[in-house]
Amino acid sequence: MTQDNAFISFRNVNKFYGKFQAIKDVSMDIGHGEFFSLLGASGCGKTTLLRMLAGFESVSSGEIYIDGQPMSGVPPHHRPVNMVFQNYAIFPHLNVRDNIAYGLRKQKLPRAKRNDMVEEMLELIKLPEYGDRKATQLSGGQRQRIALARALILKPKVLLLDEPLGALDKQLREQMQLELRALQKTVGITFVFVTHDQEEALTLSDRIAVMAEGRDLQVDTPTRLYENPKTREVASFIGTMNFFDGTVTSLKGDTAVIKVDGLGEVSASMGAVPLLAGDSVNVAIRPEKFVLTDEKPDGVQYCVKGQLNNAAYLGERSHYYISVDGVSKPVAVSAQNRERAQETETQSRPVWLSWNSAAIVVLKD
Numbered sequence: 001m002t003q004d005n006a007f008i009s010f011r012n013v014n015k016f017y018g019k020f021q022a023i024k025d026v027s028m029d030i031g032h033g034e035f036f037s038l039l040g041a042s043g044c045g046k047t048t049l050l051r052m053l054a055g056f057e058s059v060s061s062g063e064i065y066i067d068g069q070p071m072s073g074v075p076p077h078h079r080p081v082n083m084v085f086q087n088y089a090i091f092p093h094l095n096v097r098d099n100i101a102y103g104l105r106k107q108k109l110p111r112a113k114r115n116d117m118v119e120e121m122l123e124l125i126k127l128p129e130y131g132d133r134k135a136t137q138l139s140g141g142q143r144q145r146i147a148l149a150r151a152l153i154l155k156p157k158v159l160l161l162d163e164p165l166g167a168l169d170k171q172l173r174e175q176m177q178l179e180l181r182a183l184q185k186t187v188g189i190t191f192v193f194v195t196h197d198q199e200e201a202l203t204l205s206d207r208i209a210v211m212a213e214g215r216d217l218q219v220d221t222p223t224r225l226y227e228n229p230k231t232r233e234v235a236s237f238i239g240t241m242n243f244f245d246g247t248v249t250s251l252k253g254d255t256a257v258i259k260v261d262g263l264g265e266v267s268a269s270m271g272a273v274p275l276l277a278g279d280s281v282n283v284a285i286r287p288e289k290f291v292l293t294d295e296k297p298d299g300v301q302y303c304v305k306g307q308l309n310n311a312a313y314l315g316e317r318s319h320y321y322i323s324v325d326g327v328s329k330p331v332a333v334s335a336q337n338r339e340r341a342q343e344t345e346t347q348s349r350p351v352w353l354s355w356n357s358a359a360i361v362v363l364k365d
């Protein structure tokens with residue numbers, strides 16, 4: 001995604017509320033038809049960014065472009081966007097049909113045309129029989145779908161969704177995630193989706209912007225964010241990550257030889273980070289990239305002996321915590337429970353950890 005083929009562009013956008021800076025120099029591009037998520041902890045500026053895109057909030061400096069047009073001075077109702085809010089405000093005194101048609105009331109449409117559009121929306125959200133239901137006689141998930149239909153009927157080019165699934169329980173939430181994704185593919189419009197739930201962002205998105213304290217830390221596909229985080233902050237925000245301290249001893253092409261505390265000498269691809277011999281680095285390895293064995297393994301690239309001191313059984317997989325000499329925190333390892341087990345063996349015992357260079361992510365200290 002470049003600025004040239006972007007549908008939405010943020011260029012050096014800053015936002016101040018008085019002296020407090022809520023958004024700090026954000027630049028990013030969102031493609032046409034993309035399912036794009038803003039992911040970050042509470043208070044990092046996700047809603048602020050969305051509200052500036054919708055025009056409910058002004059930018060303090062910088063510019064937002066939609067379809068090549070600068071949005072400064074363009075009021076919300078003249079922007080090709082529509083927003084679905086965190087606590088889906090559907091009107092309790094209206095039935096489902098009138099709720100969905102609400103935004104159309106200012107457009108002078110023939111009644112028959114309007115009814116057709118509503119029926120089409122009811123089909124799309126898989127509630128075809130619900131037109132006459134009162135809004136108060138709906139489940140949370142159904143209400144959420146009505147809120148979506150009410151936004152989609154106006155055929156916006158961009159739909160902004162601020163934690164639309166936040167109020168739903170886990171099961172309904174997972175079902176709605178799949179429906180939302182399918183719906184987005186059907187209608188083909190650009191979604192900008194806000195969540196603080198990393199699993200939700202990974203499941204739904206084409207790309208994700210990871211945010212912290214008003215900044216965009218990394219914008220990437222779910223796979224690249226997980227497998228190739230660019231900073232320690234992103235690596236620890238998405239999933240679980242083990243970090244080890246290391247020093248670069250030599251370089252050969254784009255491979256670095258690193259002396260790692262507790263693990264010994266490893267070689268790993270530098271990726272995007274330019275390194276020099278003598279640099280202090282963080283070596284990062286995901287828990288599932290380690291293999292745990294009771295005996296010293298044969299034919300592996302790297303292995304180290306440790307002491308299992310904690311285990312947790314989670315059904316499909318188990319988590320193990322292994323202390324290794326020279327490593328300050330226990331190493332987290334996760335393993336799929338392929339064999340049907342009688343009991344997870346939790347008693348402390350010596351174990352071997354093995355891994356290979358492809359598992360290693362090198363991050364500058």
Ligand SMILES: Nc1ncnc2c1ncn2[C@@H]1O[C@H](COP(=O)(O)OP(=O)(O)OP(=O)(O)O)[C@@H](O)[C@H]1O
Nearest residue numbers: 017020022040041042043044045046047048049196
């Ligand atoms: N109108 C305002 N005046 C002053 N500060 C504000 C205002 N709106 C938001 N803020 C502050 O800006 C920061 C970002 O707020 P924002 O609502 O964008 O966070 P968020 O990422 O959406 O958080 P959450 O996940 O809790 O919804 C917060 O520190 C918040 O307190």
Ligand SMILES: [Mg+2]
Nearest residue numbers: 046047048162
């Ligand atoms: Mg918010």
